[in-house]
């Protein structure tokens with residue numbers, strides 16, 4: 001049975017960020033993920049995880065100026081010093097939360113630009129080696145251009161080749177099934193081929209990115225396939241609830257701890 005992680009950036013928005021931990025636990029989740037923890041104190045997050053018996057599945061390394069439209073800095077020339085200080089900041093939160101996988105966002109750059117590609121490789125190698133000292137995996141995620149126009153890593157084949165080429169033991173794929181379907185389709189065969197290099201899975205309906213219970217994909221089949229493949233990581237629920245979060249959790253009832 002997949003270990004689902006509530007995404008507290010998109011779900012439970014009826015509550016404040018820290019209260020979302022309690023709401024997710026009350027709804028039966030045993031793990032959480034979110035984009036960024038950095039507006040809350042590490043010990044405040046740690047306290048919510050502890051009191052609710054929640055595991056921290058994933059969060060993202062600092063992405064640059066998100067409010068200004070930046071979507072990561074790893075592939076951006078001239079941002080390496082900012083990247084290295086962001087790694088240290090993320091490690092402070094990792095120590096407090098016990099997270100064992102962090103997602104490094106590439107940024108908005110031409111995916112054919114050699115300088116951006118070189119920056120990206122350097123950022124990945126540095127970050128992976130630094131995280132490895134704490135036993136943490138580094139994830140890279142292909143993101144589709146409809147949701148994030150201009151994002152540098154926009155192809156699963158590119159991600160697969162980069163992971164093989166860099167051959168870092170803790171560099172893994174963040175397999176967001178939503179992006180896979182939008183970009184390439186062929187989800188089941190891609191899961192079968194890429195699971196050995198996959199460090200995290202995320203789910204949402206396609207095309208509207210809602211609960212994984214309707215529209216284009218048969219998630220009941222995909223959840224069974226994930227089990228058949230022996231995946232023992234987390235499945236992040238990175239979806240936008242159609243209405244109130246709690247009203248959309250019927251799909252989760254067979255997997256809930258409550």
Ligand SMILES: O=C(O)C(=O)[C@H](O)CO
Pocket residue numbers: 035060103141143176179202238
């Ligand atoms: O966009 C996604 O699917 C992600 O998982 C990023 O981490 C946040 O944009």
Ligand SMILES: [Mg+2]
Pocket residue numbers: 141176202238
């Ligand atoms: Mg995702």
